Amino acid sequence: MRTSRWAVSKFSPISSTVTSQSVKRTSAITRPRSRKAWRWSLATSSAAFSHWPQRTRRLKRRCASSKARPLESGSNWPYENSVQPGRAATPAASAIAATRTRIGTPPARLSGPSCTEAARPRDVSTVWWGRLERVILPAVDAPPRAPVLLGVDLGGTKLQLALGDAEGRPLRARRRPTEPSGDPAADVARIAEDARALLAEAGVAACDVSAIGVSVPGPFDPDTGMVLRPPNLPGWDAVPLRAWLEDRFGCPVHLENDANAAALAEWRFGAGRGAQHFVYLTMSTGVGGGLVLGGRLYRGVRAGAGELGHVPIEWQGDVCSCGLRGCAEAYLGGASLARRLREVTPPESRVARLAGGREAATAVHLVEAAKQGDPFALAEMARYAHYLARLLSVTVFALAPEVIALGTIPTAAGEALVFEPVRRQLGAHLWPRVASGLRIVPAELGDALASHAALAAAREAFRARDERHAS
Ligand SMILES: [Zn+2]
Structure with a gap:
């Protein structure tokens, strides 16, 4: 039985959901041994290929540029086994199914797979042999993960950080005195450090944060995302807070006037x-x-x-x-x-x-x-x-x-x-x-207002980014 560095997965209904990463980590699989099996696999694969000659050339180039890696047992795919009864008959399907079954249902936490574990699958993944060698089928999106929002309330005396769900409900928060140092770069680095600590407490990777909202008390430029001399933050003068946080977390960041953010919070969850x-x-x-x-x-x-x-x-x-x-x-x-x-x-x-x-x-x-x-x-x-x-x-x-x-x-x-x-x-x-x-x-909302307000600002991040791009 010959093994290959390519995992085969087009022989079962689950094959189209295999990510490149899970393919790499799945145990080595054999090619189909009989001609009958090969014909069957060709028929099922062709159904998914409406323009396969062109796509095949493109995908073969992609495939040829890939480097071989030793395959490992196990996978971090965290979703349930989706094999239909009686359909997963190949060693490939069985291996993947066994892996998935072992992992089981996604854990009840703030997000799906961490970006460090399952790395946002974008790419493909079914490989198959025969007359068409090493064809990789198109990517299929991974199951959607729940968005995680991060809110920062830059208060006059207190700095509040909050993690929340997609609706802006706070799930975890921490607060400390604002304590400006006079060096805005150092202050922002400390805020980012606190945010990462909060994320770590919740078991969320920094790159899993979908959007960040900052409730700002002082004057700022909504077009450039610059904070302009807030009275409670000495040394802050034209600080590109939005750009600095976007660089650190790689997601949209939105600055909102604190009264506006509070109004959104009370409107959604409080008196309004x-x-x-x-x-x-x-x-x-x-x-x-x-x-x-x-x-x-x-x-x-x-x-x-x-x-x-x-x-x-x-x-x-x-x-x-x-x-x-x-x-x-x-x-x-x-x-x-x-x-x-x-x-x-x-x-x-x-x-x-x-x-x-x-x-x-x-x-x-x-x-x-x-x-x-x-x-x-x-x-x-x-x-x-x-x-x-x-x-x-x-x-x-x-x-x-x-x-x-x-x-x-x-x-x-x-x-x-x-x-x-x-x-x-x-x-x-x-x-x-x-x-x-x-x-x-x-x-x-009382004491909960700061968290709600900052997360309400985060919910505005995507809309604000789209408006900036449209203008
Ligand atoms: Zn006045």
């Missing part, structure tokens, strides 16, 4: 579920907005839409962090609130007592004191609700959303301190037909 027109307001240190209109994120020119924190709600009012006067953020942002509390909080108020002195007072102390019934804190929260209603009236008249979800401070303050007074004031300043059906609700 089911809405076609949804507005999300981040209301922590600063105030930002994300707009989902007509079931799709709306970015506007140069991704500038949704900057609701800088809508003027008081002409010639307080100075905002952006340099303008009277912006909503100057009245509703946590940083602005803290500045105000340090100036106007009475020393005897509960706010000052909770903070250990008004110099340390923040929005957290204000909300807590208001819940405890402190008169000064209640008055400050009424002022807060008033300015929030001003901002939302502009938002509703401009966009007529179905749902407006409010983030951190209003959510912490709750119904009595914020939501009820805001709805009441809006009711007096909106047309009924505009206000009808409008829901103003707390955000729902």
Whole structure:
């Protein structure tokens, strides 16, 4: 019995699914011994060849350029045996079937075969002898693997990494302080290192990541993928973050404004579920907005839409962090609130007592004191609700959303301190037909928002890449 370096696999229904790698690893197989078997194999092979003379010449060249390799026993093919009863009769089929049966069902993990194990089969694979020597049949796609998404939330103080499924549901996450070093290349290398560690924990190879999303707080150029001087990352100036991550991971990378990413996350998994027109307001240190209109994120020119924190709600009012006067953020942002509390909080108020002195007072102390019934804190929260209603009236008249979800401070303050007074004031300043059906609700994702938001950005990667290529 003569053995060959070529594995034969056209004698069974499973042959067309054999990859070049599994062929290499399958035990050596004999050629068919009888002329009858040869004729049968020719008939079954020809059915798959509609243009075989031309294809044969091309494939023979490919075949001739291949180098012989010693065959090994075993295979890493991880899928179930697909042999039909009574059809796999040859030694080749039996060997492959035995290998597959031994491997069994794919493991329940984030992806299919690791790229280091079964290497994304693209090539062929059936070889067969006779008058046509060493013909390799065309490739058949490998069974699809579940996409794995990687999300990076580049927060002001925390860096969050998350692995998720194709829908953007977080499966595993890790968080650390952002800790910028002043050297963006070193910072990005560290982020990539953390990402690889997270992938290793989940048993996923880096090349199995389908797309990466980065939720970015500061200014960036959506066309070039450059991060432009974010205030929380000193030393970052025109950093080509998208290109650097694409080089490292070899998959599409998408940068998204953090408020937009949060809006997508709340829309898909939180307070905006089911809405076609949804507005999300981040209301922590600063105030930002994300707009989902007509079931799709709306970015506007140069991704500038949704900057609701800088809508003027008081002409010639307080100075905002952006340099303008009277912006909503100057009245509703946590940083602005803290500045105000340090100036106007009475020393005897509960706010000052909770903070250990008004110099340390923040929005957290204000909300807590208001819940405890402190008169000064209640008055400050009424002022807060008033300015929030001003901002939302502009938002509703401009966009007529179905749902407006409010983030951190209003959510912490709750119904009595914020939501009820805001709805009441809006009711007096909106047309009924505009206000009808409008829901103003707390955000729902809480601590899970960072992971969801970064993965929501990853889901945008393919669409963004296609749009770049189309333009
Ligand atoms: Zn502003």
